Amino acid sequence: MTRQRLAIPFLVLTLTFVSGIFLRAGGPAEPATAASKAAAIERGKYLVNFGSCNDCHTPWKLGPKGPEPDMTRALTGHPADLKVTPSPTLEGTWGIAAANTMTAWTGPWGVSFTANLTPDKETGLGDWTEEMFIQTMRTGRHQGKGRAILPPMPWFSVNALSDEDIKAVFAYLQSLPPVHNRVPAPIDRPEAEIASSK
Amino acid sequence: MKTNTLALAVAAVVGMAAAIQSPAASTGSARAPRLLSQTGLYAADAEGLSIDPENRPFSPQYPLWTDGARKSRWLRLPAGTTIDTRDIDRWNFPVGTRIWKEFAFGDRKVETRYLRKDGPASWTFATYAWNGAQTDAELAPEDGLPNVAEIAPGRWFSIPSLNDCRACHDSARTEILGFTALQLSTDRDPLAPHAEALKPDMLTLKTLSDERLLTPVRPELVSAPPRIAAPDGRTRAVLGYLSTNCGGCHNSESSLAALGLLLKARLEPSHASPHDPVQALFRRTSKWQIPQAPDGASAFVTPGAADLSALLVRMRSRRPSTQMPPLGTVLHDREAIDLVTGWIKDLQPR
Numbered sequence: 001m002t003r004q005r006l007a008i009p010f011l012v013l014t015l016t017f018v019s020g021i022f023l024r025a026g027g028p029a030e031p032a033t034a035a036s037k038a039a040a041i042e043r044g045k046y047l048v049n050f051g052s053c054n055d056c057h058t059p060w061k062l063g064p065k066g067p068e069p070d071m072t073r074a075l076t077g078h079p080a081d082l083k084v085t086p087s088p089t090l091e092g093t094w095g096i097a098a099a100n101t102m103t104a105w106t107g108p109w110g111v112s113f114t115a116n117l118t119p120d121k122e123t124g125l126g127d128w129t130e131e132m133f134i135q136t137m138r139t140g141r142h143q144g145k146g147r148a149i150l151p152p153m154p155w156f157s158v159n160a161l162s163d164e165d166i167k168a169v170f171a172y173l174q175s176l177p178p179v180h181n182r183v184p185a186p187i188d189r190p191e192a193e194i195a196s197s198k
Numbered sequence: 199m200k201t202n203t204l205a206l207a208v209a210a211v212v213g214m215a216a217a218i219q220s221p222a223a224s225t226g227s228a229r230a231p232r233l234l235s236q237t238g239l240y241a242a243d244a245e246g247l248s249i250d251p252e253n254r255p256f257s258p259q260y261p262l263w264t265d266g267a268r269k270s271r272w273l274r275l276p277a278g279t280t281i282d283t284r285d286i287d288r289w290n291f292p293v294g295t296r297i298w299k300e301f302a303f304g305d306r307k308v309e310t311r312y313l314r315k316d317g318p319a320s321w322t323f324a325t326y327a328w329n330g331a332q333t334d335a336e337l338a339p340e341d342g343l344p345n346v347a348e349i350a351p352g353r354w355f356s357i358p359s360l361n362d363c364r365a366c367h368d369s370a371r372t373e374i375l376g377f378t379a380l381q382l383s384t385d386r387d388p389l390a391p392h393a394e395a396l397k398p399d400m401l402t403l404k405t406l407s408d409e410r411l412l413t414p415v416r417p418e419l420v421s422a423p424p425r426i427a428a429p430d431g432r433t434r435a436v437l438g439y440l441s442t443n444c445g446g447c448h449n450s451e452s453s454l455a456a457l458g459l460l461l462k463a464r465l466e467p468s469h470a471s472p473h474d475p476v477q478a479l480f481r482r483t484s485k486w487q488i489p490q491a492p493d494g495a496s497a498f499v500t501p502g503a504a505d506l507s508a509l510l511v512r513m514r515s516r517r518p519s520t521q522m523p524p525l526g527t528v529l530h531d532r533e534a535i536d537l538v539t540g541w542i543k544d545l546q547p548r
Contacts, residue, residue, distance in 0.1 A: 131453045145365040145447045147524045186519040
């Protein structure tokens, strides 16, 4: 399968699927405050796996049965050592494309790279707080107050979860082994670039 | 890809997000009047839009940069009430307090923001979009209104969403950011970027004290008006600018406190950062990497090296993914950039 190009309909279907499963999974949850930390982590693992977080935050590889997430690099985001080539020209009905790893996306917003969700302090979520994580999913802004979270991250679907479920997701992510992987900063669309000057 | 196709695609993605997003507000604009004229800003018995004299104008000495908007601000305390100033950095306003801020570009009023204290810990946040005839302004949706006025070629002013309002206003234990002891001090900073000259009718610490609107009475706020402690005037102005334009989110009470960038100026010694704020800027590195800088070597401020100072590099940017502040502005603040650039260049490397 060639994944150099993905059509908007594919993206919409993907996001719809992701949104749907989060909505179905996000029913009233047992309060994490009453559960053990281990139970919260287990709940978070369930939500992360069911919510397709690995679809973008884990680099994909070509396996014996076709493309699949490389779980040896689970949730580490776009590999820092993978230098992306210039974005392909997109025309007509083709408006969004993804890299082979599914960790770099280009579209009308520019180029986005999926985040390292492991608790590495320098390159991942190691210095994030639970409150910061919740606010990010509630507001669509980086760390709850910063730049807008870019497509294809369906933060608006995660926003459908209860606070307790988002806390469980965060607890699970924080329980992962930290992996140092500095994901590149997003690349703004060309017309936004001209706004930057000294 | 053609621009209109780009716009459609962006609109599709953003629209999907907006449609699915659930309201997170408990003190949103739902309880606000539909029209600005119904909030009490204007005198009821006057013709046209005459400000009710009970609404008192004021002007903070370190104003927030909003792309050069001309701003007017008014505060109204319920009759017979006072502001609790026991905590000098976090004034507690009486229930019923109302405050407005009007934004204009050229001779056109564009937006007026409104806060009303409804209970001991409950505020209504609302913002109003002015009509074309400039006769009134209508309550804006909680998702905001994009592109309401072109303020430079291809650059548009947008009315913020409620979430974006809260990004700053809910980041400290006081919701009113521009009406503080430091901002109303009569010891005004002559180097503060974009500061307006005080007009005789504007509220200051002195007028508040004279009119006995502060509890407890704090004569020292008049005899020794507060100012930012700094070794020189330019550092004072830089810290004041950063306090308003960055400290709204980057303060010790915000969810971003763990980042270690504490830029909100504090008057109460017990609230002050244990570290010299300038020294802290030198020591800390930013997780955000300066392009072409060595990995992990992006200090917030590198003395003598403006281009290796993440704080300034982000101030200079108006790219959506990089700029600081990340919201509320689409144009560079040239005056502030010049101020901070000169300050960093003259700092001695340590």
